[in-house]
Amino acid sequence: MTDRLYYEDSYLTEFRARVVDTSPDRLRIYLDRTAFYPTSGGQPFDTGKLGALDVIDVADDDGQIAHQLSAPLEASEVSGLIDWPRRFDHMQQHTGQHLLSAVLVNLFDAHTVSFHLGVDSCTIDIARALEPAQIRDAERRANEIVFENRPVTIAFEDSSQDLGLRKPTQREGIIRIISIQDLDRSACGGTHVRTTGEIGPILIRKLDRIRGNQRIEFLCGMRAVKRARADFDAISSVARAFSAAPDEVPALVAAQLEKLQESEKARRRVATELAQARGRELYAATAPGPDGIRRVVRRVDSLADDLRAEAQSFTAGQKSLFLAMGENPPAVLLASSPDSGIHAGEFLKAALTKAGGRGGGSVTLAQGSVPSKDLLDQFVLP
């Protein structure tokens, strides 16, 4: 069993140790003692150095801690150095989780069922759903306890006694217990800060429903500060675009969105009216064939709504046929006046079937698609 130096002192960043075992390639190293934390209990592993070599992974290998190195280690004794900014960030997030989980139980009887410490954010899943107002209460209470700067202590106690833990443990024998004064006692093997003040600000972010639980995303310490800074910068850039104050942004965006929807409706109406006018003009300008039918064939990039309006407006005139082919995606539109002698739906359906496409429509309007734009050449007016 490796002697875990972080059990007693999470602030230890340098240590010396003996190599007790290695993998044959000497990339995986086992020491008699280590300050490196292995991935476990929702907290990721530490990085750092063994001698001059980078520690790229640390795992709990059946009670032994395995250090994975970037290159083979030849020495039999080595000094270790923990990447402190990474470790301290983990300590802040992890202690913040204990605090937040305890507050959620105290205020709302909401028990934490799992915890994840990620690269960008942390989450806890709780067994019941809370309202946004309750979440804000929990966030405020958690931060009050941060400001009270309560001691966070490590103790080793026998599991045969009543340990008064927030979450009962299955472990037996000597249990490592992390306590936040007058708030929480948890069985935990992770690394924690020594006072709640060191957690820094606690910021709750997203709420999600996951398999009947509620997932709460939160950030502690410098992560919370960085996130608040990024949020402010983002909101400020939107506010600048409106020449407004950041607090006015939500109302302004909502008002702009409504305006945009109204303008879009008006634009569509005008586009349709314009297309209808074009259809009427085109009808007037198109000479009838020897059979008295006016024909228009159009090849366009894509079949837009206003082209359909133009076609229908054209065939609102007597004895008329309007065929349009769009290339992206490959599609065909046929409009016919009722007195043209052509059933648009039936005629187009037959032509589409021949071209390996699909579609159909009514007596006066039909539409369909074909597998490739090369097939569009097959479509001609009768």
Ligand SMILES: [Zn+2]
């Ligand atoms: Zn812990």
